[in-house]
Amino acid sequence: MLYFLLQPLARSIKTFNLLNYITFRAGAAFVTALIVAFIVAPTIIRRLRAMAVHQVVREGTPDTHAGKGTTPTMGGLIILVATFVPLLLWGRYTWHRGGQYLVTAMVLTAWMGGIGFLDDYLKLKQKRLGLKNEGLVERYKLVGQLSAGLALGLYVWLFPLSTLPGASTTLPFFKYILIIPSTAALTWLYIAFVTFVLTGASNAVNITDGLDGLASGLVGIAAATFGVFAYMFGRYDTSGYLQVFYLRGAGELTVFCAAILGACIGFLWYNTFPAQVFMGDTGSLALGGALGAVSVLLKSEFLLLIIGGVFVAEMFSVILQRFVFKYRKRRHGLEYAQRHRVFLRAPLHHHFEVKGWPETQVVVRFWIIGIFCAILALSTLKLR
Known part of the structure; x- marks a missing residue:
């Protein structure tokens, strides 16, 4: 909005030339997101407390989490407001100059956030009716996530956002290697792959959101890292120097990632231990969807495995725990399966708590691992 209002004035007021620079608008989006989070958070938290929108303590969590049942949830609303306000102010929506990337990422984030909001709202409604707090039925939630992934896969295939084929992806550590489906059947496989990435990313962040500040800090680290990649891929000179594919307009995702980073840090102010508010599915699904969408738009789906290494480990710990438990229960009985678990508790962060x-030690150490994963991912820009 501000770009279209003020940029034409750059001929007479040279200061407004700054709006042409992605780095300036990304910095402005970050600061704006931080300020908006600080402004809206107290009001939203008070409202959630008044409505008794309390966190539902998940089954199987350590006993130390029992006191968190009175902490308000749905704080993801803070993140969404703090993300979209700066994007509306500082984003450039000229369609073939980055607007296509920005709008797509925003739509996917809102879509996933809407699913999470519905889940949190139904938990609140069920609690008031005295019913079991299950929220949105799992299969319905999954249908919503799969629909978002399918829509994104079809969109990038039928309407390529850059000069690269829509149905294509790249590999970290390899220069100018583009994986393109050779047949129509393989193209549909790529769409299924995009759906898996988006659904997996949103669920991985949701599973990781189990300790005060853990998910918001890790998403902030991942968003900052993706912001660097978006900026590099969106510059013709830098992408050529680093021997990566040039994605015209992709630099606009730098503004998107900066807004996510600012929103996460602003939310972390209230979410750090002891948390005053939790993001709930409203925030975790939206943030996971945002990371998944950015990875797909940047043709860097496999890079997400590195940047989101902690999220991958958390998801894998749950899958492995369930698979081994069911196998041992079938082979040796329930008592044996309960005594011989892979992890003391799953997800992984609960294992270390037990x-x-x-x-706080688990959270900070996981942040350190997240920073290490980010540095490893950034090293792929030169190790090619």
């Missing part, structure tokens, strides 16, 4: 690590 081992005796304080919650």
Whole structure:
């Protein structure tokens, strides 16, 4: 909005030339998101407390989490407001100059956030009716996530956002290698792959959101990293120097990632231990969807495995725990399966809690691992 209002004035007021620079608008989006989060968070938290929108303690969590049942949830509304306001102010929506990337990422984030909001709302409604707090039925939630992934896959295939084929992806550590489906059947396989990436990313962040500040901090690290990649891929000179594919307009995703980063840091102010509010599915599904969407738009789906290494480990721990438990239960009985688990608790962060690590120690150490994953991902720009 501000770009279209003020940029034409650059001929007479040179200061407005700054709006032509993605780095300036990304910095402005970050600061705006931070300020908006600080402004709206107290009001939203008070409202959630008044409505008794309390966190539902998940089954199987350590006993130390029992006191969190009175902490308000649905704080993802803070993140969504703090993300979209700066994007509306500082985004450039000229369609073939990055607007296509920005709008697509925003739509996917809102879509996933809407699914999460519906889930949180139904939990609140069920609680008031005295019913079991299950929220949105799992299969309905999954249908919504799969629909978003399918829509994104079809869109990038039928309407390529850059000069690269829509149905294509790249590999980290390899220069100028583009994986393109050779047949129509393989193209549909690519669409299924995009659906898997988007659904997996949203669920992985949702599973990771189990400790105060854990998910918001890790998403902030991942968003900052993707912002660097978006900026590099969107510059013709830098992409050529680094020997990566040039994606015209992709630099606009730098503004998107900066807004996500600012929103996460602003939310973390209230979500750090002891948390005053939790993001709930409203925030976790939206943030996971945002990361998944950015990875697909940047043709960097496999890079997400590195940047989101902690999210991958958290998801894998749950899958492995369930698979081994069911296998041992079938082969040796329930008692044996309960005594011989892979992890003391799943997801992974609960395993270390049960081992005796304080919650803050788990969070900070996972952040450190997240930073290491980010540095490893950035190293792929030169190690090609």
